[in-house]
């Protein structure tokens with residue numbers, strides 16, 4: 505079922521990430537675990553072309569999970585970047601940590617998508 509729903513944006517890109525919002529591959533990919541002291545446990549791609557961040561994995565505490573009421577199948581709104589995601593999966597990884605697996609959502613208010 506997953507394979508049938510592949511849209512072309514979903515293809516695994518390995519080390520070569522591209523921005524989900526503008527398609528540029530020019531940016532910085534931060535893998536979960538390498539982020540260091542600052543932003544800890546999220547996994548994301550920072551686009552140098554449009555300056556937006558494409559999140560792949562978000563780390564949340566139990567408290568944040570309760571406040572945000574995140575669950576698989578819902579839409580996650582990133583207000584900072586004005587982008588939206590589909591929450592594909594919520595995974596508990598520790599006593600007080602949850603991972604949200606996100607998939608970028610196109611929407612009409614993200615009007616800057618480059619179509620080729």
Ligand SMILES: [Zn+2]
Pocket residue numbers: 523524525526527528551552553554555556
């Ligand atoms: Zn971009």
